[in-house]
Amino acid sequence: MSVDVGLPPAPPPAPPKAQKAVVRPGDRIFFGASVGAGITILIVLAGVALFLFIEAWPAITADSSELPNQESLVKYIAPLAFGTVLGATIAVIIAAPMAIAIALYITHYAPPRLAGVLGLAIDLLAAVPSIVYGLWGIFVLAPHSVALSRWLEGNLGFLPFFDGPPSATGRTMLVVGIVLAVMILPVITAVSREVFKQTPQLHQEAALALGATRWEMIRMTVLPFGRSGVISGAMLGLGRALGETMAVAIVLSTADVVSFDLISSQNSGTIAANIALDFPESSGVKVNALIASGLVLFAITLAVNMVARAIINRRREFSGAN
Amino acid sequence: MAKRIDVDQLNIYYKDFLAVEDVSMNIEARSVTAFIGPSGCGKSTLLRSLNRMHEVIPGARVEGKVVIDGQDLYAPNVDPVGVRRSVGMVFQKPNPFPTMSIRENVAAGLKLNGTKLRKATIDELVERSLVGANLWNEVKDRLDKPGAGLSGGQQQRLCIARAIAVQPDVLLMDEPCSALDPISTLAVEELISELRQNYTIVIVTHNMQQAARVSDRCAFFNIAGTGKPGKLIEMGPTQKIFSTPSVKATEDYISGRFG
Numbered sequence: 001m002s003v004d005v006g007l008p009p010a011p012p013p014a015p016p017k018a019q020k021a022v023v024r025p026g027d028r029i030f031f032g033a034s035v036g037a038g039i040t041i042l043i044v045l046a047g048v049a050l051f052l053f054i055e056a057w058p059a060i061t062a063d064s065s066e067l068p069n070q071e072s073l074v075k076y077i078a079p080l081a082f083g084t085v086l087g088a089t090i091a092v093i094i095a096a097p098m099a100i101a102i103a104l105y106i107t108h109y110a111p112p113r114l115a116g117v118l119g120l121a122i123d124l125l126a127a128v129p130s131i132v133y134g135l136w137g138i139f140v141l142a143p144h145s146v147a148l149s150r151w152l153e154g155n156l157g158f159l160p161f162f163d164g165p166p167s168a169t170g171r172t173m174l175v176v177g178i179v180l181a182v183m184i185l186p187v188i189t190a191v192s193r194e195v196f197k198q199t200p201q202l203h204q205e206a207a208l209a210l211g212a213t214r215w216e217m218i219r220m221t222v223l224p225f226g227r228s229g230v231i232s233g234a235m236l237g238l239g240r241a242l243g244e245t246m247a248v249a250i251v252l253s254t255a256d257v258v259s260f261d262l263i264s265s266q267n268s269g270t271i272a273a274n275i276a277l278d279f280p281e282s283s284g285v286k287v288n289a290l291i292a293s294g295l296v297l298f299a300i301t302l303a304v305n306m307v308a309r310a311i312i313n314r315r316r317e318f319s320g321a322n
Numbered sequence: 323m324a325k326r327i328d329v330d331q332l333n334i335y336y337k338d339f340l341a342v343e344d345v346s347m348n349i350e351a352r353s354v355t356a357f358i359g360p361s362g363c364g365k366s367t368l369l370r371s372l373n374r375m376h377e378v379i380p381g382a383r384v385e386g387k388v389v390i391d392g393q394d395l396y397a398p399n400v401d402p403v404g405v406r407r408s409v410g411m412v413f414q415k416p417n418p419f420p421t422m423s424i425r426e427n428v429a430a431g432l433k434l435n436g437t438k439l440r441k442a443t444i445d446e447l448v449e450r451s452l453v454g455a456n457l458w459n460e461v462k463d464r465l466d467k468p469g470a471g472l473s474g475g476q477q478q479r480l481c482i483a484r485a486i487a488v489q490p491d492v493l494l495m496d497e498p499c500s501a502l503d504p505i506s507t508l509a510v511e512e513l514i515s516e517l518r519q520n521y522t523i524v525i526v527t528h529n530m531q532q533a534a535r536v537s538d539r540c541a542f543f544n545i546a547g548t549g550k551p552g553k554l555i556e557m558g559p560t561q562k563i564f565s566t567p568s569v570k571a572t573e574d575y576i577s578g579r580f581g
Contacts, residue, residue, distance in 0.1 A: 205375065210484065
């Protein structure tokens with residue numbers, strides 16, 4: 001196809017110059033805008049990373065006596081990083097299967113009107129501010145969790161997670177995990193619902209015509225098709241759970257420990273909640289130490305997202321997106 | 323294998339809209355029956371009601387009888403899942419499962435409804451089905467590659483292999499060649515001629531030459547106008563329909579004077 005649409009017939013050019021494509025102003029503006037937006041993201045990200053690194057540096061090089069725990073920075077951040085990952089992992093383990101089930105119900109089982117109402121209700125969950133979840137966690141969920149914690153200790157106490165002794169207040173890692181799960185449920189559900197809805201009718205009918213039951217059809221077509229989308233949704237949720245501050249700060253009773261025990265009153269704190277709680281009372285190198293912990297959170301989030309990408313890419317040729 | 327189908331006074335609806343009115347016909351075993359007629363005359367709708375795929379669409383329903391081997395498909399105690407297992411279907415656009423390899427695609431139907439087969443049995447059935455679909459030689463070295471990576475014609479033959487792997491009694495084909503180039507079309511048509519030995523085949527096609535080439539018997543459908551139901555106009559041996567049809571509309575359609 002030729003590209004010289006709308007040009008008057010040019011006089012025969014003497015030296016054969018490189019032919020110039022027509023440049024339209026609309027294309028140019030859009031090109032500039034999208035490139036600009038892409039670069040801005042990179043600049044902001046680099047800026048944040050740079051800020052964290054520069055501000056964390058004094059803590060990294062500081063004498064151990066100046067640090068918050070008067071020992072070492074690694075020993076200060078490690079329990080916090082552990083608590084952050086533990087709480088967020090519990091949240092995703094609880095929320096992801098539920099979100100998938102809800103999304104499947106909305107897209108493939110519910111009558112259309114109920115599906116609409118349910119979708120709206122899920123979206124509303126996302127609009128509730130996190131402090132409300134925190135208050136709900138400490139006033140409602142925590143007291144009610146005490147009985148559950150006792151039961152878990154009594155019946156599953158051989159697992160390191162339910163070693164006990166159970167907290168009397170219910171301000172445990174388990175409750176934090178549940179609160180975070182409720183918070184990230186909407187985003188995982190919304191993403192899953194979108195991808196499940198887009199499963200081609202053609203493939204669903206192919207499965208049904210082979211004699212698949214509805215569940216078999218979902219297992220053969222909808223779930224594999226939505227797999228990468230569900231993983232993305234779960235990672236979005238994980239990201240939110242890792243960074244969640246207020247709800248965790250309100251609920252969790254912390255101690256300087258690394259423990260898998262989910263039901264005791266001795267829990268590792270989380271990075272974000274620790275920064276929020278300690279920042280007002282910190283000065284000097286202690287502030288730098290908090291920012292250093294923020295840098296670790298940044299690195300964890302980055303790593304999580306890279307792993308998710310790797311999982312999605314691994315079976316790209318089977319993804320169905322071609 | 324290979325059973326005859328008797329359709330008796332079948333009315334097919336989408337909600338309140340009557341799409342196909344009062345169709346009665348007999349489809350012989352081990353033969354190819356072609357449905358022809360202008361777009362919107364209900365050929366595909368009728369085809370889809372022969373394995374209860376019609377009711378997958380919300381609000382779609384059927385009145386009347388479709389009897390295969392003495393069993394009415396629409397009797398109250400009949401499970402549509404079982405019907406679709408014994409009446410296979412090939413669609414207009416090739417639709418291999420994109421998340422599965424070639425082998426998994428063919429084996430997809432074998433693992434349904436809790437069936438457990440040994441791996442050797444499955445491999446054997448996969449090979450036999452691919453050989454049966456004239457695809458084995460082209461894919462035997464890349465059975466673990468994605469099915470979506472094949473050409474359109476190969477994908478359609480893969481879908482046929484997938485459909486015959488479960489050893490159905492009947493094979494329904496809804497314009498199976500309309501998305502294929504002439505060479506792939508020829509390959510699929512040759513395959514249909516071979517499959518006739520073992521299966522009852524019903525094919526919907528818009529291609530008159532194709533109907534003339536592959537079918538033993540031919541059914542012509544027509545509509546009186548938009549919004550009116552489709553009806554079976556006449557049915558008979560393909561040779562007779564194409565040479566001396568008894569209804570004027572059939573002759574007009576076949577000779578290209580309308581539609």
